[in-house]
Amino acid sequence: MxxxxxxxxxxxxxxxxxxxxxxxxxxxxxxxxxxxxxxxxxxxxxxxxxxxxxxxxxxxxxxxxxxxxxxxxxxxxxxxxxxxxxxxxxxxxxxxxxxxxxxxxxxxxxxxxxxxxxxxxxxxxxxxxxxxxxxxxxxxxxxxxxxxxxxxxxxxxxxxxxxxxxxxxxxxxxxxxxxxxxxxxxxxxxxxxxxxxxxxxxxxxxxxxxxxxxxxxxxxxxHGMAEKLTEMRDDLLMRLEDADGNTMFPGRESQRLPQTLSVLTPGWKGETQVMQMDLAGFAVSAGSACSSGKVRASGVLRAMGVAEADAGCALRVSFGATTTRQELDRFADAWLAARSRWQGKHGKAG
The missing domain is CATH 3.40.640.10 (Type I PLP-dependent aspartate aminotransferase-like (Major domain))
Known part of the structure; x- marks a missing residue:
């Protein structure tokens, strides 16, 4: 695909x-x-x-x-x-x-x-x-x-x-x-x-x-693009959320851009997630791209009070006008499967 x-x-x-x-x-x-x-x-x-x-x-x-x-x-x-x-x-x-x-x-x-x-x-x-x-x-x-x-x-x-x-x-x-x-x-x-x-x-x-x-x-x-993308973002969040609350969404309590979702699963390194998703066919990031290609703990999340170890476990999903719901569903399937494998390997609750 x-x-x-x-x-x-x-x-x-x-x-x-x-x-x-x-x-x-x-x-x-x-x-x-x-x-x-x-x-x-x-x-x-x-x-x-x-x-x-x-x-x-x-x-x-x-x-x-x-x-x-x-x-x-x-x-x-x-x-x-x-x-x-x-x-x-x-x-x-x-x-x-x-x-x-x-x-x-x-x-x-x-x-x-x-x-x-x-x-x-x-x-x-x-x-x-x-x-x-x-x-x-x-x-x-x-x-x-x-x-x-x-x-x-x-x-x-x-x-x-x-x-x-x-x-x-x-x-x-x-x-x-x-x-x-x-x-x-x-x-x-x-x-x-x-x-x-x-x-x-x-x-x-x-x-x-x-x-x-x-x-x-x-x-x-x-023509209503912000409203459409907000709905897609919120649907994606609900798909990625787990019953035990292990996965968090920094900034969730605030008004946010319609097409941006930050996802944080403590212990699962953002760099690892980026590589796994890349191999699965999805381009995502662990934060700002303006650091000469370096992957490091998010200074943004640290400034919000997130512990440094956890700030290195964030993934950013951002999309736009030509992104389809089917593409976000495919990403959710791949990411959830990868998280399940990580949880099984590390003895984490699903």
Missing amino acids: SRVYLDWNATAPLRPEARAAMAEACDVIGNPSSVHAEGRAARMLLERSRDQIAEALGAAQADIVFTSGATEAAALALSGQGLACAGIEHDAVRAWADETLAADPSGQVSVPDPARSTLQLANSETGVIQTLPQGLAVSDLTQGFGKVPLAFDWLGVEVGFVSAHKLGGPRGVGALVLRSGVDRAAVLRGGGQESGRRAGTENLAGIAGFAAAAMAAQRDLA
């Missing part, structure tokens, strides 16, 4: 709309900074894509600055700001912020000083969604954008950032989102592109693909 891809939070499959937009953009030969007709055509495509991403983000009153991805956008947002963050944040945020905020066992974070803090909208491993406080300095919107309804102009956040490949756009392109009147000094300096905030010729094909993917994701949300 064909393989099943269930690691969408690491990178989502390229949407056909994005592929088509990128192919068309590759025929636009001008540099967006050139003043001749070809350059003006490239500039027109660039600005149309910027407008489409702003529309999808609900960011009509914000500035969109294109970058090479969310990691660069995070650096641009956070460099020199001295902000506080929690241990559930992505490494790209924790590298620039002081880890002084605490997460509770449900994955929620209290922010006493929003103007001096950064807080993600949604967690890539547990799917837990945060209520962002008004006046928050910075928010990582990467996992939420295109998966849940989102309007940047209504969030009360000063600065946000997003990535194309998390919602079905190409890898290697992202954006910083700045509320009107808020600015950031360039980290990459040179030609003065992106209103002087990010030098370097813009990745026109990638940006066009990003815009097409963002618009397609918003269309899916308008």
Whole structure:
């Protein structure tokens, strides 16, 4: 049988709309900074894509600055700001912020000083969604954008950032989102592109693909995709749950992304599960993929109070618009069979 891809939070499959937009953009030969007709055509495509991403983000009153991805956008947002963050944040945020905020066992974070803090909208491993406080300095919107309804102009956040490949756009392109009147000094300096905030010729094909993917994701949300995926996620959870409660689902008590499920069976290493499922034809992960391919105990779960030994036993299942119920049922069958074998080998109750 064909393989099943269930690691969408690491990178989502390229949407056909994005592929088509990128192919068309590759025929636009001008540099967006050139003043001749070809350059003006490239500039027109660039600005149309910027407008489409702003529309999808609900960011009509914000500035969109294109970058090479969310990691660069995070650096641009956070460099020199001295902000506080929690241990559930992505490494790209924790590298620039002081880890002084605490997460509770449900994955929620209290922010006493929003103007001096950064807080993600949604967690890539547990799917837990945060209520962002008004006046928050910075928010990582990467996992939420295109998966849940989102309007940047209504969030009360000063600065946000997003990535194309998390919602079905190409890898290697992202954006910083700045509320009107808020600015950031360039980290990459040179030609003065992106209103002087990010030098370097813009990745026109990638940006066009990003815009097409963002618009397609918003269309899916308008047609009830979040509700459909939530039902599929909850059905999968009920299938994987065992009668004795040995298997846990971190963040279960909180509002979560519709298509993300964290599964933790103490004693059964996440790395082992990933390999077993890979051999069975399913691509899943033990956490964030942004650690150079390393499998390690989840810092997110440790920040939620999970013991380090147990934090190394988590599995993340993430899926999307083209995933079918039959594929999730096949995964559940394979995973339950593997768990049964592990329980038998280790004398665990079923």
